[in-house]
Amino acid sequence: MAANKKQDRDEREARIRVRAYQARRAVHEHQQTRRRRDNVVAGIAVVVVAVLAVVAQVYFFNGGPGTPAPSSSATATPTATATPTAAAGANTGTVPPSTLAEGRTWTGTLGLNGINLGIELDGAAAPQAVSSTISLVQSDFYSDLTCHRLTTSGIYVLQCGDPAGDGSGGPGYSYGPVENAPADNVYPAGSIAMARQSANGYSQGSQFFILYQDSTIPSDAAGGYTVIGHVTSGLDQVKAQITDAGVADGSTDGAPKVTTLISAFSVQ
Secondary structure (H helix, E strand, C coil): CHHHHHHHHHHHHHHHHHHHHHHHHHHHHHHHHHHHHHHHHHHHHHHHHHHHHHHHHHHHHCCCCCCCCCCCCCCCCCCCCCCCCCCCCCCECCCCCHHHHCCCEEEEEEEECCEEEEEEEECCCCHHHHHHHHHHHHCCCCCCCECCEEECECECEEEECECCCCCCCCCCCEECCCCCCCCCCEECCCEEEECCCCCCCCCECCCEEEECCCEECCCECCECCCEEEEEEECHHHHHHHCHHHCECCCCCEECECCCCEEEEEEEC
């Protein structure tokens, strides 16, 4: 009888051990499944964040609020009301002939708040854009216009040349296509490039931007941005006296805190 009781007790203990093992195994498997699920969710989240970062950067510079791609077909008179935008793939208005650039390098001075920047414009690499710029300079179009936009995060530009002063103005014509855009989307500090509308390479006009720090600007359907030349001297003064002060409202994209005027513009 004693032997039977001992056998029964051993069997019960064995069953308890089996159930305990099975319970531990079930918990372990559940934890593994949850970890795998959490890893997948985390991986998806990382991808989503990366994609959103890229999209945000493209949106930031190619058509988002305060975009540096305004309507280039606005009249030259100071007004915030732009005329209808140019159709993609076609010039509008009377565009200066591309032969004005003479296929050569032009040297000159761009004054901002009395800071005289030495500049060079590449008439061989960007004949149409440089010809337009030369024509506007020679007609004194840029005199006392403001630099209405400064960006200070990821993309570092000071944008100027809008007669309306709010990003909507232009010289009364628009032109394209994009010329001399960097293949790697990297714009070195000192580069001078033309602003345009998102996905419209024929919306260039009078607005240009100066890269005061190396920046990567994503291309869109129209390509990159036409680089017309570069600053050869004085950029450090612009940074110290204008861009280092940041944006007026404390954001990373808007009117410069230091009101900035084009005080001189000449080329030869």
